[in-house]
Amino acid sequence: MTDTANTDTRSIAIIGGGPAGLMAAEVLSAAGLQVDLYDAMPSVGRKFLLAGVGGMNITHSEAAAPFLSRYREASPWVGEWLDAFDAQALRDWIHGLGIDTFVGSSGRVFPTDMKAAPLLRAWLKRLREQGVRLHTRHRWLGWDDNAALRFNTPDGEIKARAAATLLALGGGSWARLGSDGSWAPLLSARGVDVRSLRPSNCGFISAWSPFLSERFAGQPLKQIIASTQSPEGETISRRGEAILTHDGLEGSLIYALSAALREQLEARGHAQLSLDLAPDHTRAQLQQTLSQPRKGQSLSNLLRKKAGLDSVKVALLHECLSKDAIADAGKLAAGIKALPITLTATRPLDEAISSAGGVCRSALNDHLMLKALPGIFCAGEMLDWEAPTGGYLLTACFASGRQAAKGIIQWLETR
Numbered sequence: 001m002t003d004t005a006n007t008d009t010r011s012i013a014i015i016g017g018g019p020a021g022l023m024a025a026e027v028l029s030a031a032g033l034q035v036d037l038y039d040a041m042p043s044v045g046r047k048f049l050l051a052g053v054g055g056m057n058i059t060h061s062e063a064a065a066p067f068l069s070r071y072r073e074a075s076p077w078v079g080e081w082l083d084a085f086d087a088q089a090l091r092d093w094i095h096g097l098g099i100d101t102f103v104g105s106s107g108r109v110f111p112t113d114m115k116a117a118p119l120l121r122a123w124l125k126r127l128r129e130q131g132v133r134l135h136t137r138h139r140w141l142g143w144d145d146n147a148a149l150r151f152n153t154p155d156g157e158i159k160a161r162a163a164a165t166l167l168a169l170g171g172g173s174w175a176r177l178g179s180d181g182s183w184a185p186l187l188s189a190r191g192v193d194v195r196s197l198r199p200s201n202c203g204f205i206s207a208w209s210p211f212l213s214e215r216f217a218g219q220p221l222k223q224i225i226a227s228t229q230s231p232e233g234e235t236i237s238r239r240g241e242a243i244l245t246h247d248g249l250e251g252s253l254i255y256a257l258s259a260a261l262r263e264q265l266e267a268r269g270h271a272q273l274s275l276d277l278a279p280d281h282t283r284a285q286l287q288q289t290l291s292q293p294r295k296g297q298s299l300s301n302l303l304r305k306k307a308g309l310d311s312v313k314v315a316l317l318h319e320c321l322s323k324d325a326i327a328d329a330g331k332l333a334a335g336i337k338a339l340p341i342t343l344t345a346t347r348p349l350d351e352a353i354s355s356a357g358g359v360c361r362s363a364l365n366d367h368l369m370l371k372a373l374p375g376i377f378c379a380g381e382m383l384d385w386e387a388p389t390g391g392y393l394l395t396a397c398f399a400s401g402r403q404a405a406k407g408i409i410q411w412l413e414t415r
Contacts, residue, residue: 011036012408013149013162015140017044018178019394020380021168022123023401024408029130031409036162037132038151039178040139045120046177047170051394052116058094058101059087059109059391070392072259074385077361081399084406087391090398097122108391140169142186164375164408168401171355171381172197181355183382191372193360199352200386201393202258203250204271204343212319217246219312225276226253227338230260231267239279244312248343249273255353256388262346262356271343277313277336286333299326307336354393356386367407368400375411379404 012028014021017039025035037044051057060067067087071078085093091101091109099119100112111119127134141150141157148159172181181197188194220243227237240253254261257273264271278286289306303309309317318326320339325331349355359378363370368383370376379400387393 010034010163013038013160013165014168015039015149015165016168016170016178016380016382017041017134017136018168018170018380019045019048019397020401020404021166022127023398024166024168024379024405025127025132026123026130027402027405028408029127029132031405033409033412035132036135036160038135038138038140040137041178042136044124044134044136045116047174047179048120048394049116050174050177052114055114056111056116056119057108057389057391057394058111058119059090059395061087061103061107061109067392070387070390071385071396072387074361078385078387078396078399080366081396081403085399085402087395090395093398094119097126106390140183143190163412164377166377166379166401166404166408167382168378168380168404169382171358172349173199173352173355175350179355179381181349184358187359187370192370193363195357195360195384197349197355197357198262198266199346199349200258200262200356201255201353201389202262202349202351203245203248203254203347204258204261204273205248205345205347206341206343208247209319212244212315213246216244216312216315219244220251221249221275221277221312221316222310223279223308224253224313225279226257227274227276228257228260228264228272231263236260244316248347249341250347252389258346258388259356259386261343265343265346269344273341273343275316275339275341277309277316277339278307281307281336283333283337286336287329290329290332303336309336353389354381354386356384358382358384360384365407367410368404369407369411377404377408 011034014025014037017037025037029035068075068079094101101109102112103109138151138153141152144150148161151158169183170179173179184194220241222241225237225239227235230236236257238253238256242249242251242253261271286307294302300314303314317335321335325335359382365371368377368379380397387396
């Protein structure tokens with residue numbers, strides 16, 4: 001392990017070994033700069049590897065305009081990074097590592113073997129060949145009074161200096177993998193505007209009855225449409241699947257709406273979600289079916305046979321509708337098509353797939369250097385932007401790492 005107390009001040013220090021930090025290390029070392037990359041964990045890329053469990057969704061094949069819209073209010077900012085390194089450029093870069101990709105039926109892009117580990121191994125091999133020095137088990141503690149970087153290591157605290165520093169420390173979710181948000185107070189104390197970290201791509205809590213919680217927790221809600229309102233009053237709808245948990249809802253469909261739902265919670269203390277449990281039936285069709293004599297059939301059997309509602313959907317109807325509504329064909333049909341779910345909180349930040357908030361756009365220049373701390377750059381999920389799952393998160397992390405690295409090179413040239 002390098003004695004970082006004597007690190008060459010002509011080197012670049014990168015703190016954080018996720019996609020943004022590793023990409024910046026590649027760009028900087030390819031430009032002939034010495035790079036020292038520090039990470040608190042025993043190995044780099046841990047959250048990246050976790051994202052590959054079940055299939056490494058690296059980016060998305062969506063056209064540029066809708067792709068960019070996924071970043072919501074941060075679209076103009078993220079768009080600056082993607083102009084130089086978009087989804088196709090990311091795929092080309094992966095191919096350059098000897099990893100082929102394919103587009104899935106949903107438009108998501110995966111490595112052909114669906115795994116993250118081979119990609120990371122090939123990438124680290126390239127970085128080592130370019131001279132990047134990796135320092136694991138180095139937890140960043142901030143700066144000392146002389147602006148030297150402080151690290152806690154197995155051998156005690158050490159210090160290092162660098163010509164420029166890139167912070168790529170991740171957001172606030174999955175602390176056990178290194179993203180714990182502990183950097184936020186360190187930057188705030190230095191006059192950097194940091195927006196509080198909140199859950200993104202997360203599950204939500206609802207007050208289920210003991211019966212629903214105990215009987216149906218973990219059951220999927222398949223082929224439904226979930227809808228909610230944006231802060232501007234626009235209806236946002238997505239079709240897919242969710243999972244009923246012991247105290248709420250989660251799953252890819254819920255994650256896709258998580259930003260709007262979280263904003264409702266922050267504004268009103270609760271969020272309203274509407275579920276269409278039978279998207280392939282109209283309300284009129286359902287009402288007509290439910291108005292007919294049952295001929296000895298139970299309501300559950302009728303809903304299963306005529307509307308395709310399984311037991312968990314039927315249980316959810318009984319959970320959220322009154323007895324009078326269940327007994328009225330028109331009200332029941334309306335409930336099937338727009339079942340109201342009140343959400344009272346997000347799941348904890350550490351359980352979220354990603355986080356919102358972070359270093360504010362106003363705290364950085366166009367090259368991702370902190371205005372309050374010249375020579376200190378930021379990239380990745382620690383910046384104040386968010387995106388849904390589907391490859392959008394990773395794409396922007398990679399692109400921001402390249403953006404910051406180019407900014408470092410330019411800054412060094414002007415000194």
